[in-house]
Amino acid sequence: MDYFIITSILVFISAFFGYINIRYIKLPNTIGLTVITIFFTLGIFALSYFDDTLLNAERYIITQIDFRSVLLNIMLSFLLFAGALHTDLQKLKELKWPILFFATFGVLVSTLLIGTAVYFLLQGIGLEVLFINCLLFGALISPTDPIAVLGILKKADVPKKLEIKIVGESLFNDGVGVVIFLTIFGLANGTGGDFSFTNVLTLFVHEVG
Template sequence: MDYFVIITALVTLSAAFGYINVRFLKLPNTIGLMLVTLVFTLVVLGIATIDKTLLLAERKLITQIDFKTVLLDVMLSFMLFAGALHTNFEQLRIQRWPVFVFATLGTLGSTFLIGVMMYGVLMLLGLNVDLIYCMLFGALISPTDPIAVLGILKKVGVPKDLEAKIVGESLFNDGVGVVVFLTIFQIANSTGGDGFEISQVLKLFGREVIGGIILGLLLGYGTYRLMKSIDDYDIEVIITLAAVMSGTVIAQKLDLSSPLAMVTAGLVVGNDTLRGSAMSEITENYVDKFWELVDILLNTILFVLIGMEMLVLEFKWAYILAGLCAIPIALISRYLSLYGPISMFEKRIGFVPKTDKIMTWGGLRGGISIALALSLTTEMHRELFLVITYMLVVFSILVQGLTVGRLVKRLLA
């Protein structure tokens, strides 16, 4: 099956499932697509008890897609740039320090808490998993997914300052989370961590994070200067597309964080002050609409892929039980990791009441966590953590996503 056939199948399924959601369910796209895809997958499994033709065809489609590469190396850059492009820069500037602490210390704290608690739970369940691998799981599940969060927030209507905190954290903490994951991954790959020096960790962090942000600033400023020097909306849209594609390639070649580079570039290009001087009204409209369409299309494909991943997972009762235990562990760890930063800033910067509870329940997990789980090796208990991650992502999107709006209204009433 060639790439064109795979893309055609995914786009066709996405269009069909999206139509069903908009026509009948009327749920936010993220939730509706996940729900429809899961139902479709269950129907396929049911039909397979009589005839396995459809099941085998769908499994063949899924197994030929390298989910990790497709999401982390391709789709994520486009979606993060689109999300950052439409972020309220002024609100994000005001909330920059809480967002920075949430995305760094919050992610690290959550990684540690989840890792330790999962280690204890897995021991109680008779699953012998080393602590370093539990920490690896903590790193991959801690970042909130900006793709899922942005899709839900559009429907919820939270206050602007709280939205800036949630969106800002989710845009940056996935880049930080990927770096933390890669660092722990390297430690886990070494012999018990022997020979892995702290200087290597700092070097990796500095290159990925700081290098990614610097690349993003250069890309954003370069894109701004090019767009300012001409007035042709067709070419200016293509310039933004070229910036994302070339920036992603450069980041990958230099081992920099392409997610952080794209978020930074998107914030620079989307800054009201810069876009006002670089784009005419018609160019601004075309750029925004183009990236909204890219965002919607890739989001649709992503959540169809997530739903279909269920076909290739190995569900065992011990794995399912571990996944059920992981849900409250992830929520408690997120709440505790947010409590310190919120307490630190709430007296200096205006915080919406119950921010800790809203951010805890509104911190959705998504495709990034699944992609990172797929990169685990067999020795790292890949199948176990894939099932746990999948269960957490589905719970996050369907349960938390469906109820976060009501929670916000009740807490802020």
């Protein structure tokens, strides 16, 4: 199964879920799609107890995708372009310092807080997981999606300055998130020696640029 067929299937499912949300649920599109996807996934797992055909089909599709290449080299570029297309560049320049602060220090703090919370939560339910692996999860989900953010802010009718700060941060935090993720990933795999300050700085400039 090639990427064209997989993409067609995913686009069809996304459009179908979007129609259900607009027609019946009427939540902001990004939130509605997320909620429907969660319930759809839980439904497939429940159905698999009786017939696992659909679950096996999904597993097969997933195994055909090189997520590192698809997400970092293809999807991320389109997401960032679509978000930047609707951003006022002049306003972005005026608010560059708070945006830079949020996109760097904010992602670091978010990674630490989420990683710590997940660590204690898993410990509380009896799952022994290394703290650095929880930090890796925190780095994975800390960067926000510019399209999701922009869609919600447009509907919420927030002040323009606040919108530019949040959207600007969501545009630039992906590069920072990649650097943090790869750094923690290297440490978690015992290759932390390869991640000197110079290497991290070079990776940061390359990814953010």
